[in-house]
Amino acid sequence: MKRELGVQISCNKARRGKVAALHMLHGTPEDSFQKLSSYCHVLGENNPGTVTHIELDSRDRFHYFFLDFGASIRGYMQYLRPVVRVDGSHLKVPYKGTLLLATAQDANKQIYPLAWGIVDSETNRYWMWFMSNLKDLIGDSDELVFVSDRKRSIERAITHLFPLSRHCCCMWHVEKNLIRRHFNASSILLFKRAATTYWVEKFERLMGQIRRVSERCYRYLEKAGFSFWSRALFVGDRYNIMTNNNAESLNSMLRHAHSLPITCLVEHIRKTMQRWFYKCRSNATACSTILSSRMENELQTTFEAGTRLRAHELTSSLTQVGISNNTEIVDFSDNTCTCREFQLNRMPCAHATRGATLSSKSLYDLCSPYYTSEYWRGAYMEVIYPVTQEVDWVVPYEILGTHILPPTVRRPPGRPPTRRKRARYEFTSQLRKCTRCGRLGHNRTTCSNPIVSQAT
Incomplete structure (x- = not known):
């Protein structure tokens, strides 16, 4: 104004x-x-x-x-x-x-x-x-x-x-709670690896490392329930949603x-x-692949990772895939793998893609129909129609006569806030830049670096 x-x-x-x-x-x-x-x-x-x-x-x-x-x-x-x-x-x-x-x-x-x-x-x-x-x-x-x-x-x-x-x-909510309780960065990193791993043995090994790093962090995660936040121990199909x-x-x-x-x-x-x-x-509608566009790219990336693995057929449905002693068994009779990624995500893992290539199986037959472009189109098949202008509304009298009063709320004094107060863990750490020497990590008040004179 x-x-x-x-x-x-x-x-x-x-x-x-x-x-x-x-x-x-x-x-x-x-x-x-x-x-x-x-x-x-x-x-x-x-x-x-x-x-x-x-x-x-x-x-x-x-x-x-x-x-x-x-x-x-x-x-x-x-x-x-x-x-x-x-x-x-x-x-x-x-x-x-x-x-x-x-x-x-x-x-x-x-x-x-x-x-x-x-x-x-x-x-x-x-x-x-x-x-x-x-x-x-x-x-x-x-x-x-x-x-x-x-x-x-x-x-x-x-x-x-x-x-x-x-x-x-x-998983992110539990991580925020760990940061709020001032656990060290090592235990938080181990928690993220434990929450996302597919192997039960690896989960137990990571939890042992967390216990050695921070006994208090281990007790907190144990109280929350291992099966409540971990992918390996969860009973049910949560797919990729963590x-x-x-x-x-x-x-x-x-x-x-x-x-x-x-x-x-x-x-x-x-x-x-x-x-x-x-x-x-x-x-x-514009997607021309069998899977949705994002899942098609993920399948291609997984297939390329599987080409570096060795595969040996054990039976008509069992295939051993891996390198050296790090091998997994893929069972195509029930679409499972000992790495557990295949059955938990309902998408072929790298071992399954390599085994399917050896057995001349179609990779798309191993994918859940929930990831196909047909299901993608079907989910948005119907249209959400607009509401006409208020002057054109035709409403029965019993609805027009319904009185709806606003709830009783006591407004606090002062100007209402327009932004949510962020917690400590939501701020991104930014390094300060010194305006005297141009380096990061300090300001000109605490700067002790010599200023190099430029030749004229």
């Missing part, structure tokens, strides 16, 4: 003007809550199979909201691996709240959003409500795997509602929409899903 119009105003007045402009653009948060039920009705009419739930308290104040697009859930049930990641992120609207997410991974190892929820906070009751709505859509089975952080509320909800499923922890970064990426993508009123936030999610499905459907 001062630079462009020459008007001197206070920061408080500038912020009030900004809030007024946003209300003119998006409407007030109170009006947005009232329009939510009508918007959900029109959204469901334009997108068959879409599920929305709005829960109110006894005073007609907003409590919970659940959203799942019909195109998304049908694509997951037919064409995606049964591995679901769940997480939550805080909203920045005046009435606060938390955005809950459930995501999967498509055949090209890209994010596939499943369900969205808006609640007051991440507590046992809210996660139980969100997971119960999710269970009504995806059901429960012994093949289902959940990946999350170590929140007890998530663990309780999964244990109570999905007794047949498996639950594992995000982290919860799908939900983290969605949180980052929606960070600018976290301050929108609730109906505008839901519309922003719908627009994002519409663009997402169109882009992925176009990429999948």
